[in-house]
Structure formats: structure tokens, C-alpha cells
Amino acid sequence: MTTARPDLTRNWASNVVYGPSRIVAPRSVDELAEVVRSADRVKALGSRHCFNTIADTDGVHVFLGDLPAEVSIDAERGVVRAAAGLRYGDIAPALHREGWALANLASLPHISLAGAVATGTHGSGDAVASLAAAVAGVELMTADGELRTFRRGDADFDGVVVSLGALGIVTALELDLVPTFEVAQTVYERLPLDAVLEDLDAITGLGYSVSMFHTWRDPGTVDQLWVKRRADQAGALPDEILGAPKAPGKRHPLPGVSAESCTEQLGAPGEWYARLPHFKLEFTPSNGEELQSEFLVPRRNAIAAIAAMRDLAGQVAPLLQVCELRTVASDDLWLSPAYETDVLGIHFTWQPDQPGVERLLPVIERALEPLDARPHWGKLFTLDGAAERMPRLYRRWDDFAALRRRLDPRGVFGNDFLSRLGL
Known part of the structure; x- marks a missing residue:
């Protein structure tokens, strides 16, 4: 050791x-x-x-x-068993070489399997669920140092997957596989927001994965629309969407920033793992220091949530680098932000001003609270009052708390963060 x-x-x-x-x-x-x-x-x-x-x-x-970097494909079951500390970008090329893929990836391929799953991290797509929804099995070391395996269909499985790190240490995961595929990525610039909201489903349904980027400096305009289409998807994308043209060159989500670190665009098809993330594995992620928050609202409340953000544009824009909107399909995992409902994710990449962000977050949360917004577990949100909010947002919250007491009776995996959540 x-x-x-x-x-x-x-x-x-x-x-x-x-x-x-x-x-x-x-x-x-x-x-x-x-x-x-x-x-x-x-x-x-x-x-x-x-x-x-x-x-x-x-x-x-x-x-x-430093644990052994296991990657083992079970073609008969259609799953890969991988060491929990590996990053998605570490396993994706190996899967592709064997003719397999994961259904989705997050914006960054640099994140670890266990950490992404435990926090309900996601990619995007109307019909594509979070990274955690692809989990078919969890190998978990509990407080007694013993390994336990939970598989889809087991009584506690849906509570174990998005665990917040509260149940034990995940040592390996089994992930569902699909046949490998290619994706082409196209960026459009400056869409009128009112026209987008008139038929939001049409916009988010343009591709396998769709993201809208806003700086909120012009509240009436979507700065960029990124459409990631499977190469086998029927039809071709138009030259314009709602009057917005295709970007003539490669783009970064942040205005004026070099797109060298971004995955390839301009409609050129490529391997799934080289297009579904926004950023390449070989580059250090982000444009320097940043903070992040995200709130996920039920799809039925998506238009109201975007309108609420537009109303706050004057307060949000000065602290913001960029805001991303994207959809995630529902799942059955107790603490997933997409539990039992399709969601719209409203993601904020902030300037590195934590006091300023912490002052603004309660304003955003008050605007989104009537819309049943759930925070991303791994990003900044207000912990004050969280112990009262979470049981209202998660129907199986008390069941998770009971599961935690059974698996970790000594409280070995507890910390102040979990305590403030009421766990």
C-alpha cells in the first residue's frame, strides 16, 4: 500500500x-x-x-x-465488468475495439466510473438515461471489509447504485453494453429562445444527444445548439434550424475560447466515445478554474424552468461562464435526479467566485423549487434545509436511509455532507 x-x-x-x-x-x-x-x-x-x-x-x-485496472467483457450477458476507479475514457476504446459501446457518456470522459454513478451523473438524450442507469451490477465493500454484489433485480439494487458514497466503497461495476456505433456532431449558432420553447421536444429530439448553451447575456437567444446524431439515424440535418445556421468552424461552448480540446464537429462521423463527450480525454478538462451547479427538473416543468432562468438572466450572467440545457430519460434508482421522471438538466459553469455563487444559489433554488428541481449530488447547491427538502423530492428517501443503517451500522462512510442531508 x-x-x-x-x-x-x-x-x-x-x-x-x-x-x-x-x-x-x-x-x-x-x-x-x-x-x-x-x-x-x-x-x-x-x-x-x-x-x-x-x-x-x-x-x-x-x-x-491504484487498484488493478480490470476490464472484462461478458459478451453473452452484454456487460462489461470494470474496476470502479477507472475513468470512462480509459475503458471506452477497449470496448470499441471489441465491437461494443456504452449507451451514453458525460460531457467529460475524465470522470471515474464509481464517482459518476454514485452521484447520478449523466450525458444527454431524450431516450438515454443517466450513466447510473447502465449499471447492471455493483461490487461493494461494506464496513466489515466484506465484498457484497448487488445485481439488477435484487431487492436493494435500486438503492445501492446512486449511493452518494454512503453505503460502502464500490470496487467494481458491471455496465450494460450495446453494439458499437458512430456519431456525427453539428453545432448551430444563435437560435431564438421563444421559438425553441414553442416546440422544445422538436429541438431536443433532433439527435441522439442534444445540448443548448446559453451565456444569458442575451436572454432571448440560445448561443449554441450541439446536435449529436448516430450515423445510422435516418435523414439529414438542415442547414438552418429556426433561422440559426450551422457554425462554419469548430466551436467551444465558451465564447471566444479555442475549440482544440473539444470533440470533432462539422458533421464528421466518428466513434461514439469520440463524439458523445464534449471534450477530448487527452486534454485537461475545462477552460481553467471553474465551479459548477446543476438542477434537474421534471420534463413536464422544463419550459417553466427555462423561463424562470430567463427571468434571472441579469443576476446569473455576471457570474456565469456558460449554462447548458439537456435532457435525460427516467430511471428507477432511488436517489437518481431522474428517478421516475424524464428530466431537463440546467447546468451552470460558474466563474471561480464561490462566495458569489453561494449568494446566488438560494435565488435560483427558490425559483426552481416549485418545479420540483433536484440538485446534482456532486455539484454546488444549498445544504441549509436539505434534510427537510430531500424526503419531499425523493419518494424512497426513508428507504435509502434504512438501507444505509443496515449496510453501515457503524457510520464508517458518513461525513458532514451526509449529516446535513439528514442521513
């Missing part, structure tokens, strides 16, 4: 300084079990892309990146 690197003392955005008593990087499941059994408190570290303290601890931090 090794002591982890100093760069693991902060999250990726450097807005959170972790407070563990020590950091370890086990090289085997047996070493991990030794740590868990002897610890009063322990939390896992993946790629550290969470912007809040969900992964923090005053106990032992366990870095999963």
Missing part, C-alpha cells in the same frame, strides 16, 4: 481542501479491506470532480486509482 500523492488533497477545481487524517492508495482489495475494517471513518476518492464536500472525511481517504 502506498501513500497517495499530494495533489489528492484538493478536489479538481481546488475549491475544496480535503481534511482526512491520512490518505492511502491500496493496490489490492485485501489491502482496501484492511483499511476499512480498522477505520472509524473512511471515504473513497476517484477523479475528484465533485465540487462539494460529498467525498470529504476527517478519517481515511482511499484513492482507488
Whole structure:
């Protein structure tokens, strides 16, 4: 077992300084079990892309990146078993070489499997569910240092997948596979927002995955529309959508920023893993320092939610780098933000001004609360009053709390973040 690197003392955005008593990087499941059994408190570290303290601890931090990098395809079952600390970008090319794909990827391929799943992270698409919905099995180390496997159909499976790191340390995941496919990406510029809202379904249905980017500097205009289409999808995209032309060159979501780090556009088809993310694996993600928040509202409330954001444009724009709107299909996972409902995600990439963002978040949350908005678990949102809000937003919240007491009776995987959620 090794002591982890100093760069693991902060999250990726450097807005959170972790407070563990020590950091370890086990090289085997047996070493991990030794740590868990002897610890009063322990939390896992993946790629550290969470912007809040969900992964923090005053106990032992366990870095999963040194565990064996297992990737094993079961073609008969149509699943891949992969080590939890691997990144999506690490496994995708291997799957493609064997003729397989994952149904979806997030904007960044740099995030770890376990961390993305535990927080309900997603890509986009009217008919495509979150990354967690692709999970067919979870191998979980519980507080006694024993490994337990939960598979789809097991009594507690739907509670175990989006776990917030509260149930144990995930050591491996089984993910559903689909036959490999190609995607072409096309960007349109400056769509009139009113026209978009007149038939939002038509816009989000243009491709397999669709994103709209706003700076909210011009509240009546969608700055960019990114349409990712499967190469086998019938028909061709028009030269204009609602009067908005195709971008004549490659674009970054942020105005005036080089698109070198972005995946290929201009309608050129390519492998699924090289188009579904917005950014390439070989580049450090983002345009420098940033903070992120996201709220997911039921699809039935999508138009009202976008209108609410337009009303707040004057307050949002000064702190904003860009806002992304995209859809996610429903799932059955108890703590998924898409639990039992298709959703619209309203994602904010903020300037690195945490005090300013923290002052603005309650304003946004008050506007979205009547629309049943659920926060992304790994991003910034207001924890004050969360213990009262969450049972209203998640029908199986009390069942999850009971599951947590059964799997972690010592509270080994607890922290202040979970306590403020009422867990």
C-alpha cells in the first residue's frame, strides 16, 4: 500500500481542501479491506470532480486509482465488468475495439466510473438515461471489509447504485453494453429562445444527444445548439434550424475560447466515445478554474424552468461562464435526479467566485423549487434545509436511509455532507 500523492488533497477545481487524517492508495482489495475494517471513518476518492464536500472525511481517504485496472467483457450477458476507479475514457476504446459501446457518456470522459454513478451523473438524450442507469451490477465493500454484489433485480439494487458514497466503497461495476456505433456532431449558432420553447421536444429530439448553451447575456437567444446524431439515424440535418445556421468552424461552448480540446464537429462521423463527450480525454478538462451547479427538473416543468432562468438572466450572467440545457430519460434508482421522471438538466459553469455563487444559489433554488428541481449530488447547491427538502423530492428517501443503517451500522462512510442531508 502506498501513500497517495499530494495533489489528492484538493478536489479538481481546488475549491475544496480535503481534511482526512491520512490518505492511502491500496493496490489490492485485501489491502482496501484492511483499511476499512480498522477505520472509524473512511471515504473513497476517484477523479475528484465533485465540487462539494460529498467525498470529504476527517478519517481515511482511499484513492482507488491504484487498484488493478480490470476490464472484462461478458459478451453473452452484454456487460462489461470494470474496476470502479477507472475513468470512462480509459475503458471506452477497449470496448470499441471489441465491437461494443456504452449507451451514453458525460460531457467529460475524465470522470471515474464509481464517482459518476454514485452521484447520478449523466450525458444527454431524450431516450438515454443517466450513466447510473447502465449499471447492471455493483461490487461493494461494506464496513466489515466484506465484498457484497448487488445485481439488477435484487431487492436493494435500486438503492445501492446512486449511493452518494454512503453505503460502502464500490470496487467494481458491471455496465450494460450495446453494439458499437458512430456519431456525427453539428453545432448551430444563435437560435431564438421563444421559438425553441414553442416546440422544445422538436429541438431536443433532433439527435441522439442534444445540448443548448446559453451565456444569458442575451436572454432571448440560445448561443449554441450541439446536435449529436448516430450515423445510422435516418435523414439529414438542415442547414438552418429556426433561422440559426450551422457554425462554419469548430466551436467551444465558451465564447471566444479555442475549440482544440473539444470533440470533432462539422458533421464528421466518428466513434461514439469520440463524439458523445464534449471534450477530448487527452486534454485537461475545462477552460481553467471553474465551479459548477446543476438542477434537474421534471420534463413536464422544463419550459417553466427555462423561463424562470430567463427571468434571472441579469443576476446569473455576471457570474456565469456558460449554462447548458439537456435532457435525460427516467430511471428507477432511488436517489437518481431522474428517478421516475424524464428530466431537463440546467447546468451552470460558474466563474471561480464561490462566495458569489453561494449568494446566488438560494435565488435560483427558490425559483426552481416549485418545479420540483433536484440538485446534482456532486455539484454546488444549498445544504441549509436539505434534510427537510430531500424526503419531499425523493419518494424512497426513508428507504435509502434504512438501507444505509443496515449496510453501515457503524457510520464508517458518513461525513458532514451526509449529516446535513439528514442521513
